[in-house]
Structure formats: C-alpha cells, structure tokens
Amino acid sequence: MSTPQTLYEKIWNAHVVEQRDDGTCLIFIDRHLVHEVTSPQAFEGLRAAGRRVRRPDLTLAVPDHNLPTTARLDQNGQPIPIADPESAQQLEALERNAPEFGIDYINASDAKQGIVHVVGPEQGFSLPGTTIVCGDSHTACHGGLGALAFGIGTSEVEHVLATQTLQLTRSKSMEVRVEGELLPGVSAKDVVLHITGVLGAAGGSGHVIEYTGSVIRALSVEGRLTISNMAIEHGARAGLVAPDDTTFAYIKGRPMAPAGADWDAAVAYWRTLATDAGATYDKVVSIDAADIAPSVTWGTSPEDVLPITGIVPEPSAFADPSKQEAARKSLDYMGLTPGTRMTDIEVQNIFIGSCTNSRIEDLRAAAEILKGRKKAANVKWAIVVPGSGLVKQQAEDEGLDRIFTGAGFEWREPGCSACLGMNPDKVPAGERCASTSNRNFVGRQGPGARTHLVSPAMAAAAAVTGRLTDVRELAS
Amino acid sequence: MKAISRVEGRAYPVGLKNIDTDVIIPAVWLKTISRVGLGKGAFESLRAVPGNVFDDPEYAGAPILIAGDNFGCGSSREHAAWAMADMGISAVIAPSFSDIFSGNAFKNGLLAIVLPQAAIDRLMEVARTDDIHIDLETQTVTTPFQDRFEFEIDPFRKHCLINGVDEIGLTLKSSDAISAYEAKLSADRPWLAPNQV
Numbered sequence A: 001m002s003t004p005q006t007l008y009e010k011i012w013n014a015h016v017v018e019q020r021d022d023g024t025c026l027i028f029i030d031r032h033l034v035h036e037v038t039s040p041q042a043f044e045g046l047r048a049a050g051r052r053v054r055r056p057d058l059t060l061a062v063p064d065h066n067l068p069t070t071a072r073l074d075q076n077g078q079p080i081p082i083a084d085p086e087s088a089q090q091l092e093a094l095e096r097n098a099p100e101f102g103i104d105y106i107n108a109s110d111a112k113q114g115i116v117h118v119v120g121p122e123q124g125f126s127l128p129g130t131t132i133v134c135g136d137s138h139t140a141c142h143g144g145l146g147a148l149a150f151g152i153g154t155s156e157v158e159h160v161l162a163t164q165t166l167q168l169t170r171s172k173s174m175e176v177r178v179e180g181e182l183l184p185g186v187s188a189k190d191v192v193l194h195i196t197g198v199l200g201a202a203g204g205s206g207h208v209i210e211y212t213g214s215v216i217r218a219l220s221v222e223g224r225l226t227i228s229n230m231a232i233e234h235g236a237r238a239g240l241v242a243p244d245d246t247t248f249a250y251i252k253g254r255p256m257a258p259a260g261a262d263w264d265a266a267v268a269y270w271r272t273l274a275t276d277a278g279a280t281y282d283k284v285v286s287i288d289a290a291d292i293a294p295s296v297t298w299g300t301s302p303e304d305v306l307p308i309t310g311i312v313p314e315p316s317a318f319a320d321p322s323k324q325e326a327a328r329k330s331l332d333y334m335g336l337t338p339g340t341r342m343t344d345i346e347v348q349n350i351f352i353g354s355c356t357n358s359r360i361e362d363l364r365a366a367a368e369i370l371k372g373r374k375k376a377a378n379v380k381w382a383i384v385v386p387g388s389g390l391v392k393q394q395a396e397d398e399g400l401d402r403i404f405t406g407a408g409f410e411w412r413e414p415g416c417s418a419c420l421g422m423n424p425d426k427v428p429a430g431e432r433c434a435s436t437s438n439r440n441f442v443g444r445q446g447p448g449a450r451t452h453l454v455s456p457a458m459a460a461a462a463a464v465t466g467r468l469t470d471v472r473e474l475a476s
Numbered sequence B: 001m002k003a004i005s006r007v008e009g010r011a012y013p014v015g016l017k018n019i020d021t022d023v024i025i026p027a028v029w030l031k032t033i034s035r036v037g038l039g040k041g042a043f044e045s046l047r048a049v050p051g052n053v054f055d056d057p058e059y060a061g062a063p064i065l066i067a068g069d070n071f072g073c074g075s076s077r078e079h080a081a082w083a084m085a086d087m088g089i090s091a092v093i094a095p096s097f098s099d100i101f102s103g104n105a106f107k108n109g110l111l112a113i114v115l116p117q118a119a120i121d122r123l124m125e126v127a128r129t130d131d132i133h134i135d136l137e138t139q140t141v142t143t144p145f146q147d148r149f150e151f152e153i154d155p156f157r158k159h160c161l162i163n164g165v166d167e168i169g170l171t172l173k174s175s176d177a178i179s180a181y182e183a184k185l186s187a188d189r190p191w192l193a194p195n196q197v
C-alpha cells in the first residue's frame, strides 16, 4: 500500500511539473482569476517582454475592487462613467488587456459580474482538486471547495500568465479540527473568527490548513467558503475543506463545471482526494464547538476576537510585551476603554458584503434578523452589497431586498465596496462599522475608520439596536 | 530583477509586529497602473504620528527597516514591495514575514531577512545611532560593534537575487516539461477544460 497522504499532499503531487534538487517545484496552475487592481503591471510586463498568455482558456477576468456599487447603467441602458479618474483608468486597462491577450472578461454590467471569489465558485470555474490563484490574498476562499487556492503578487500574476505555472516550495500542513455542534446564533463567520483568535494572526504561517471535523462537514459550501476565505487572517498560505457530496451538489450544473460523462469522471476523481486514514499533519489544533460564541473583534488585527459577551481587554493582560504595545495602539485607534462591555459599543455604520459574507445564505441570515424591524436612529449608513449580480437577482427573487430596504438599508450593485477603502464606499474617520468583511486593519474601510468584524446576523442585529449586539437576544 | 548582494546604511527602527500591507501602502494608493511613485503613500498612517521615524532626518533615506513578527501580513498587493523600494528601502529585517510579502519582496530584489527576536532587539538599539551591514553572500547582518547575526535563505532565491535572474525567463526554459504536463493532464483529466462563459 502507498503511504497515506493528506488532501494537500494529493493536490500538490498532482500538480508537480518539475522538481529541483533543492525541493522547489514548478507547479501547474489550473485556474487563474484576474481583477483590475493587481493585473495592470503584469500585462505591462508581458507586453514589454513580448510574451503572450500561455493558457487564456484557464484565465478569467472580472472587475470588483474599484467599481462603485451605485447603478452601473443609466435609464437608456448606457454605462455610467466612473467619476474617479484613477479607478476609471484601472478598469479601462483590464477591459483593454483581457481581449488583447484573449482572456474571457465579465464586464461591470453583466449579471455574472461580482467579487472574484464569489464569481469563481458560482460559475463552476473553481473546482475541487485544482490549483487556483489570483492576485488577491483571499483567494484561499476557493479552498472551501477543496481546491488549493492562494493569493499571489503581481510578479507572480505575470509569471502565471506567461507560463501557467509557479515556482513554489511545499508548505507545512496543519489540521484545524472543529468538533461538536454549533450553539444557536453561531455561524461559519463566528467559527473562523474564533479560530483566528485561537491561532493568532500569524498562527498558520508557513502552513496550508485543512479544516476538518463534524462542524465543518455539516456546513454548507457557502459556510466553508467563509471559513477558508479567512485562512489568510490566521497567516495560512491556503485553507482546504475536503470535497464531499455537499460540494458536488453545489457544483453540479454550474455553467463552467464539467457536465455529462465528464461530470461522473470528475466526481470519481474528487472522491479520491480526501485525506487518507493514517496520514499525518505537521500540526493539529482541536477546537470544541461548545467554546464558540457569536464573535466580534475589538482591535485592529483579526486575532483580536472576543465573544460578544466579552469586555474590551486591558493591554497589560497580554503576556507578550509587543502584543501589549499593539493592544494599546489598537485601543487608541479604536477609541475604546478597557473594561467596556462589547455590547455597550455604539455603531454608526453597517456593512453587509465582501467575499467573506455576501453569498445568498449570508443575505438570508441577515434578512432573517431584519424582517419587520428597522435600523436604529444612530445608524447613519447601512448597506448590503451582494457578492455578484446573480446573488443579487436571487435575493430579489426571494424578496430579501425589500426586507433590507424596509429596514433602512441601501441595496447596492455587486463589488468589494466598503471592505477596503478603494472605491467610493468608505466608513468616515472616527466612526464605527459592524462589518461582515475580513479585515479590521487600521484604515482598511477608509482613513480613521473603526471596524468590528462580525457575522451577517450579528451585523443585522447591530443595525437594529445601534450597538454591537448579541444576536441571540433578537433571534426568534 | 536587479542584482543585489550587499546593503548597508541606517535602518528605520520600527519594531512593531503585524505591520500589515494596508499600513505599508493604503488601498487608496493602489489605483495606479505603474510600479513606481508609490513611496509617497508608504506608511501613511505611521507617518501621521508626530515624531515618527520615517520623517526623522536622522533616518532620511535609510535602506533598511527593522520590524516585529509577521511583517507584511494582509493583502497580496505587491504595491507594498514597490512602495518600499520606491522610498529607497532595500532590506527588511524581522522575526517573521507573511508568505506572500516575502515572495513579493523577493521578486523585487527587496531582501526579507529573518532573525530571532533577540537579534532584532539588539539591531533596534544599534539602528538608533549607527549603520547596519547586510551581506547576502555570507548571509550575515553585522554592526560596527562586532555583532554578527547569520540568517537563512533559500539557495534558489539567493542565487536569483545575487544574479538578478528573470524568473519568467528561467521558467520558460521548462516549456517542454510544461507542455508534456499539459498533454498528460488532457489525457488523464479531460473534464478539467472549463466550459466558456
């Protein structure tokens, strides 16, 4: 019998084109997603060197980061020009580069347009057992389908465009096992926030993490994508969830996925990928579902996680002196005093969106809380930004948009929006935002913006009360 | 990539851990379609604090930066490496780096040197008054006070950095192997070819 292997080892081994003596491997890339921010310099590099894109058929381009989330077309169906000249220039560059290099391009007013990490799985472009890259760190998201997916820089984008490969060294492997049953009010987002709190922002450094255990198995694909999305927030190179019947049911029938006899062959292959009994990981971390509460961040690193019932920590309570210093800086930036109950913190902004939490299930969870309720008077700005045009359509078919607008939310066009301070959607300096995104870094949602990361249901609950709120108080 | 083998001069003693790429270069600066000119936006939020090291004339033009654990965590934006190169930084020394940042640094000939926290503490002290020397050939960081710290580096990366190797050019030499892999893939897993949207 051959040596038992982990899911990661199997995918890695199936993609080695060449191995050098020092262990570095030339790894084949099955899928390459391209967006407007990290690609212009890569295409420029190709042009300067007279190189072409080796496999345009394995490459898909879609704009998301820069796009305003207000209406894209005027009454006559004509595209509305983008006001910011630099954003417009970057979007035009992608619109030009994609056809020039023969790459499929989903344009801003296409119903298929959306955040690149929502579009890939939704279109059936992202598949189990594949290697997927994108010039974006949350590419780990696609690992929720059992793909080895990771973010790359622009030079690597250029390298993949030119060669369809990357020079890589193998990462270590880690298993994060979450067993038990989730408590009421606890979602996939709370699970991944909790994991990040336990591991720390650098805890997964140098590792590819496989999330296992009964909790992960019971999650929908949407939930698994949410977990894997934030692998990078605990420092991991990539996150993985073994593909199973839940995964196959999600992929079947998607436009770019295998069909007919190809489908059966694909599923047969995907079934061989699960980690073998007896395979070992370099590190194993076990988490008990009973320890996971609806969670929220208090600081400016995603590791600064507390249960919603918690209180703002005293910096001196941290053992590590550099963490004490970081905590003091965080609290100063966040305008928080140690000892404050998290549920006493008022919020002025609510953002439901981002590649972490903008899929249909996320919108349903938020709408469930908002049904028949209104946002509090002190909440000045509340927006819902669906992850793609197709998610938006489905939500409208289900009547979710009316629940949101009835509660005082704005219902927007798909894009990255207030996840990063790059397009017009920004949180004003000094104000707080309960946000379903993945990063609470200094300035992430706009200069001086104060971010509290939460689940969609928790964001909805905060909208209703105007302060960070334990969703269990509002759940029916 | 430009070749690099030695870096010497003053070092910005920053020391903080978890310096993320939004701190190195905020998103609002990412709308450029060029690799140069990003130095102006580098470390904007740290620079907003009076008395910060970046605006202290003592460190003007320093080619080295010293930081804490997990430097460059966060986004994959290569703009972080471009911004640091644009402000004249050639090397960062820290106890650990995010994987993506160290890859991006390498592609741009920016040294990302890992040393233990004790060495970082000592270098932070020296940086306040004196130059620091980095020699890639001998894999050492030294100070005028006889401190000598050895660092590890992947031999392939070292070779590329010292010789300024064009990595894409190097990989293209393996074109035949890539073609052979592609042929095998279409035979073994023909269903992998995506249906076009």
Ligand code: SF4
Residues within 6 Å of the ligand: A064, A065, A115, A116, A117, A136, A138, A354, A355, A356, A415, A416, A417, A419, A420, A437, A438
């Ligand atoms: S939604 Fe946020 S995290 Fe996701 S790709 Fe866009 S900017 Fe990145």
